[in-house]
Amino acid sequence: xxxxxxxxxxxxxxxxxxxxxxxFINDPVLRFLFPDDATYPRYAAAFFGHLFDKxxxxxxxxxxxxxxxxxxxxxxxxxxxxxxxxLTTQLPAAALARVHAYDEAVHAALPATPFWxxxxxxxxxxxxxxxxxxxxxxxxxxxxxxxxxxAILETSNPANVEVYRCAGWEVMRAATEPLxxxxxxxxxx
Numbered sequence: 708x709x710x711x712x713x714x715x716x717x718x719x720x721x722x723x724x725x726x727x728x729x730x731f732i733n734d735p736v737l738r739f740l741f742p743d744d745a746t747y748p749r750y751a752a753a754f755f756g757h758l759f760d761k762x763x764x765x766x767x768x769x770x771x772x773x774x775x776x777x778x779x780x781x782x783x784x785x786x787x788x789x790x791x792x793x794l795t796t797q798l799p800a801a802a803l804a805r806v807h808a809y810d811e812a813v814h815a816a817l818p819a820t821p822f823w824x825x826x827x828x829x830x831x832x833x834x835x836x837x838x839x840x841x842x843x844x845x846x847x848x849x850x851x852x853x854x855x856x857x858a859i860l861e862t863s864n865p866a867n868v869e870v871y872r873c874a875g876w877e878v879m880r881a882a883t884e885p886l887x888x889x890x891x892x893x894x895x896x
Contacts, residue, residue, distance in 0.1 A: 710839075712846050715768035715777070720759055722774030727755040730829030735863040739886050740805050753797035754806065758827055760793070769846035776830040776839035780847040783821040783856060808885045813861050816882045816890045823851035825860040841874060852895040860891050 715723060728751045731737040741750040758779050762768050767780040795803060817824075825847060830840045851858040860876065862868060863886050868878065876891040 710771050712769055712771055712842055713773070714766045715759070715763055715770045715774070717763055719768075719770055719774045720756065720763070722772075723759055723768070723770060723777045724752050724755045724774075726774050726777055726831035726834075727827060727829045728752050729831050729833075735886060736809065739863070740809060741802060750798055750802055753794060755827065757794050757797075762826075767847070767850075769843040771839045771843055772834070775834045776843050777827065778825060778840070778843035778847050779827040780850070781824040781826050783823060783854070805885070809888075812882050812884055812888060813890075816861070816880055816888065817859060818857075818879075818892075822857045822859045822892075823847060823854070825858060828860070844874070848893060851893075855895055857895060858893045861888050862891065863888050 728748055731751060732747065737747070737751055737754075740754065741747045759768065762779050762781065765782060767782055769778045769780070770776060794806065798806065825844065828840055828844055830837075848858055858876075859879075860871065862871065865887075868889050868891070871891050872878075874893075876893045878889050879892045880890045882888040882890070
């Protein structure tokens with residue numbers, strides 16, 4: 708049985724960030740952005756905290772266990788928002804340059820028409836295998852379908868491509884710089 712899915716509140720920030728930092732420790736994108744083991748936890752926490760803060764008041768973050776599993780979605784029109792300046796004070800110039808390079812590559816590959824964007828999906832490793840990630844992802848997919856819009860995500864993890872395909876996503880394009888990025892779409896039902 709899946710625990711209750713809730714819309715994240717500011718009070719969920721700490722647990723959500725801790726879960727995402729742990730979930731993405733071996734992810735190709737996060738390790739491209741923050742390759743140093745010693746600084747990864749701090750920089751990844753700043754990165755995920757920035758994304759959480761941008762979305763929490765838009766009520767587009769769904770969670771289980773107040774952050775044990777997290778889906779951060781960007782609503783239509785928000786997907787093209789710049790990363791923002793709050794990261795500039797928390798990341799060194801080299802890491803910030805990698806974040807901007809990756810962000811630019813993703814945005815260049817995204818469609819020009821409106822869509823809901825699944826920017827982050829992760830479950831703390833202590834809760835892995837319970838399909839909570841699928842559950843919080845579906846909450847955003849229902850919102851996209853209610854708006855009659857497709858859902859888009861990107862991944863640079865080849866294993867995730869098959870996981871997402873099994874969940875109904877299709878690869879719509881790929882980019883190869885600064886690393887391989889698959890852009891996937893799920894059309895509204």
